[in-house]
Amino acid sequence: MMELRITLLIVIGLIAIWFGWRVFRTSSMVRSAFSLLASMVAIGGMFLVMEAEFLGVLQIMMMGTEMSIMAIFMMMYMMDPGGLGEMDMTHQEKPSIMVAVVTGGLAVAVIVLTKWGSLVAEAPSPAQQNHDLGIEVMQRSMMIFESAGTSILTAMVAALATALIIHENLNSS
Numbered sequence: 220m221m222e223l224r225i226t227l228l229i230v231i232g233l234i235a236i237w238f239g240w241r242v243f244r245t246s247s248m249v250r251s252a253f254s255l256l257a258s259m260v261a262i263g264g265m266f267l268v269m270e271a272e273f274l275g276v277l278q279i280m281m282m283g284t285e286m287s288i289m290a291i292f293m294m295m296y297m298m299d300p301g302g303l304g305e306m307d308m309t310h311q312e313k314p315s316i317m318v319a320v321v322t323g324g325l326a327v328a329v330i331v332l333t334k335w336g337s338l339v340a341e342a343p344s345p346a347q348q349n350h351d352l353g354i355e356v357m358q359r360s361m362m363i364f365e366s367a368g369t370s371i372l373t374a375m376v377a378a379l380a381t382a383l384i385i386h387e388n389l390n391s392s
Contacts, residue, residue, distance in 0.1 A: 227268045235261035248293040256286035270345040273352055 238258035242251050259282035266275030343351065356364060 224268055228265055231261050231264045231268065235259075235265070248297050249290050252286050252290040252293060256282060256290075259286065271348065272345060273349045 235258045238254045238261060241254040242258065245251050245254065260279050263275045263278035263282065266272075266278055269275075342348075
C-alpha cells in the first residue's frame with residue numbers, strides 16, 4: 220500500500236511539474252491559466268494521496284475558483300487571449316533560467332545536506348490530523364486568517380474601484 224502511495228505521489232508530482240512548465244510554453248493566456256489550474260489540482264491530489272484531505276480539497280477548491288476567475292478576466296482584458304497572434308510569453312528568459320537553476324540547486328542541496336532525523340513512529344489518523352488542524356485554525360491562528368481575508372477583500376474592492384474610475388476617465392475623454 221505504501222509503495223502505491225509513493226508511486227502516485229511521484230506520478231502526480233510529475234504531472235504538476237509538467238503542467239507548471241506548460242504555463243510558460245503556450246502563447247495563450249487562457250491556456251496558461253488552465254495549465255496552472257491543472258498543476259494546482261495535481262498538487263491538491265498529492266495532498267489527498269498523503270491523506271491530508273482538508274488541505275487537498277482546500278487546494279483544489281481555492282485554485283479552481285481562482286484560476287477560473289483569472290481566465291475570465293484574461294479573456295475580457297487581454298488583447299489576444301486565445302494566443303492566435305504569436306504572442307511571446309517569455310520575459311527575461313536568460314535571467315529566469317539562471318534563477319531557476321540556482322534555486323533548484325539550493326533546494327537539492329538543502330534536501331541532501333539536511334539531517335532529517337527519523338520518521339515519526341506513529342502519526343495520528345487523518346481524521347485526528349484534520350481535527351487538530353481545525354482547532355489550530357480556529358484558535359491561535361484565527362486572527363491571522365481573518366486579517367488576511369479582510370485585507371484581500373479590501374484589495375479586491377480597491378482594485379475594482381480603481382479600474383472603474385480609470386475606465387470612466389478614459390471613456391469621458
